[in-house]
Amino acid sequence: MKKSVLFGALTVAGLTAGVAAAGTLDDVKARGKLNCGVTTGLVGFAAPDANGEWKGFDVAVCRAVAAAVLGDATAVEFVPTTGKTRFTALASGEIDMLARNTTWTFSRDVDLKFTFVGVNYYDGQGFMVPKALGVSSAKDLDGATVCIQTGTTTELNLADFFRSNNISYEPVPIETNAEAQQQYLSEACDVYTTDASGLASTRATFEAPDDHMLLPEIISKEPLGPLVRHGDNEWGDVVRWTLNALITAEELGVTSANMAEMGAGTNNPEINRLLGTEGTLGEMLGLNADWAMQALSVAGNYGEIFEQNIGESTPIGLARGLNAQWTDGGLLYSPPFR
Amino acid sequence: MSTLTDPPKGSFRLSTLVNDTRYRSYTFQFIALIVLVGVIAYLMSNLFSNLAAAGLNISYQFLGSPAGYDINQTLIEYNSQSTNRRAALVGILNTLLVAFLACITATILGVIAGILRLSNNWLVAKLMAFYVEIFRNIPVLIWIIIIFTIMIAVLPGPKAFRGDMPSASMVLDAVAFTNRGVYIPAPIWGAGSLIVVAVFIFSIIGCFAYRRYATNLLYDKGRLLPMGWPSAVILIIPVILTFFFMGKPIGLDYPALKGFNFSGGVKVGGPLIALWFALSIYTGAFIAENVRAGIQAISKGQSEAAGALGLRQGRIMKLVIMPQALRVIIPPLISQYLNITKNSSLAIAVGYADVTATLGGITLNQTGRAIECVLLLMLFYLTISLSISAIMNVYNNSVKLKER
């Protein structure tokens, strides 16, 4: 529904009738754009570059979904959200999906009524300290001042960790990652804690990254993944299987380089089903047959996206670790395309 | 307006409802009521159908469940297992604390700047005009961020106090200024300290009694007793005597560098200081303008007349100008206090745990109960504002010029 501001205003006044709530998939198709909620700026995951172009790991998921649904990776409207606004933005329909390093928890799933469609990054909460502090374990942090991003699960994990280890700390709540950096670097806090991936991404932007280290303790499980509203299963399926397509493609060795070739048909029936040359998987989702091709053509499979945005060749330099394919001893395990 | 003749009975038409002044106001109010009820019903039905569609409900049960997060600056006992209600209470107290502190300092700053701006000293007057204009015309949010950044970037971290040749040291070995906050000595209340406090309270009462006695004596008999040093003596001597007599029951707990931070003493957190300071100088600029306007509103004849009676400059200000100027100054002053309280909600920008940051921030985020939290938050501020306005109305009525 392409509506101008004015007619939005008229709608507010109740002068034009409200549009009946159709499925999100139909809405997105009718609108021709995907509204995707992202963070306000975390380099590597989602951040606008100097030209205002959104780049990052979460952004790539949004683009893949847009490409699968609309066939156009640029048909995405990125809506920056804070920890506070993200859930309401999704619940109120302002965004169609949220890909903002959001942890899958019981209460968010059940109480807040969201559907997590999968995990695109297995993370855990870590601590970063200056090397000069001479700390080698998080258990040595008794009495330390800790910077945390407020509104995240890290705040609760932190309280639990210090409480269960019976040591004290002083929390310094901070709204954005940029301010956390500022405070941490000027030593207004001894420790900065957030998801280990976020720490790595933050450290990469420092002038002297080597003066800082991550402590070995990972104090929580943080499965980060995209989420959609409860109750719209068709849409949830589209996002879920787009993510799975990226993961499966890596498992099956489909890359952006050999995709065109494989798209012509291979001996492996699963690849054929994935790429739409065999079976009617796309139709079942309500999409074109080449939906997965489109999603993969944006930036390649999961592994390629990982390498481009946060992998070891980037300044962020994250190892695959838990996020390797199950065949390589990681946790990534997509259900089969059948 | 009144109609000259009553319209004949029995000729009721629909237009009578609008055109007849006896019914018109009822008609309009009835229409307004219908529209109001309609709008509210419309919004509520939207709200409930939206909530139903999202599978949510309105419930305040989260207030009783454990908050799960820690707060760095609390006035009352609090830990991460306390309830969300308690976290909100911590926030409310913190809001009131920073608002109270900022009101006091803003008043002091504002009165000084307002009077100095009227000073005959050209340089000082211009400097004060500069202060007022610079602070009034730049958003308070920018000031809060600037002052917080100054605090963080300019003051040393605790590390600077460490080592054999520390690059920073404590003032008088008692107060440490760090970028995490200011550490000041805390009193330790030993046995018998209550007596000292009680004596101190009695001294204050005694001091006031003496001043009243001296004033009455001046008015009744015309005898002038000295005011300054006797009050000081009454205030200080008995307390000091009791203090030593009881064997120094009140000690001081000095902050000392221990581990990562200073421990001991009282920590006044950096965010609190930044917010307090920013609100004070920002609002101080507005108060300065109110004070200046109040003083200028008193006609020059008043001070000339007082001068002709032989009063000295200080007494003219105190006895003639100020009592009249206060009547003009106080109402806008109180609305500035209201503004401080409302602006303290910007604490969120510096991470001070006021009620907007606890109830409207972390609790809202962690529980996802946006509607409930925002409503409670508005209710709190509304209560504060309405109570302050009520006080202001009482004051206004009490100082109103009694017209006969």
Added chain:
Amino acid sequence: MSDTSAAFVRTEPVPPSPPPSSAMGPVKWAKDNLFSTPFYIFLTFFATYVIYLILSNTLPWMLKGVWTTSSLAECREVLDGVSGGCFSILTERWNQLLFGFKYPADQYWRPALTFLFFFAAAAPVLFFKMPRKFLMFTGIFPFVAYYLIWGGSIWTPILVLVGLVFGYWVYRLLVSKSFAAGFFGGIVTAIIIWAVGDSLISDKANVGVFLQAVPSRDLGGFMLNMMLGVVCVSLSVPLGIALALGRQSNMPLIKWICVVFIEFIRGVPLITLLFVASVMLAYFFPPGTTTDLFLRVVIMITVFSGAYIAEVIRGGLAALPSGQYEAADSLGLDYAQAMRLIILPQALKISIPGIVNVAVGLFKDTTLVSVISMFDLIGMIRGPILAATEWNGVYWELLGFAAILFFVVCYGISQYSQWLERQLATDHQ
């Protein structure tokens, strides 16, 4: 006294000799204004010291600033330990600071042109001596500005304009009979035209696109502050008038509604209203519709400043002598006529300085939208720019730039307000 033997008689008066140097010129001025009493001498020295402190810390920093590097590290290299500002962030990111990071760079001329038009449109409102004909341009400006900023189909603003013109025409036609008939007739006409026009153009939404459409989410930077300030102030004046009249009304129900509304809005901080806009308001719209954040924020800020302006106008209404009301009644004017022709013109004139003060306050408060993840000037600074790898650690240059921008605008408006107050002070001459 007849003795005339004096050797010298002055026949003309002594020419006045110049006053001694201690009683004139700069010396006298300094003596009177700087060194008249010991306390003043102390104050003067103290003030000089304060000024010295401020200047000695900021001047070298400003003068030695670097304007041409592309990252902080490079800038620090150029500075080589000398204290100086890295103003190159301003030269590199000025476009983001002014227009936000999403507004298409080749379209910057559109907001810039709107900004120029804004002055032309505001001038006849601000300066009463200008010919009234220029008000025509002020009337058209909102539509021109809307189209320039948002672009898209040109039919949208044209349709709105046509609806308003016809509405006004009907109003003029009917107002001589009754104000209510004219008022509501005008509104109904406009709505009919909009509804008809909407159905005509909605399927041709892509017709007449002369300027690339820019979604309001892409607005940002100082432009967003300006737009929020201008839009909300102009919308809130009519709202404020309605609320003020309602509060003065002698119909208890209407009065009660207005009082509750005004006191409620004035009793809560703007930031909670912005929370309402960002996390609550969406629930109050019809299911299935979404309204963009910009519009929601405009609604809340308008409501906010409307309540404050209502109080200012109420002050203006209360300041009018009751003779004015009685005179209007005795002329046989009804309520709408009396308000329109007699009361409001005078009350508004008294209230203008107060309204301007509210406008300045509101303009400063538009920075609060950065708290709800809108990228206004402050949002840009605290968000994307500070997070950028190459500019990690630049604060003073950015915050100083923001402070200067706001100071220039707010100081300008407040000077205008004082000038206006002098112009309007016609009663004490």
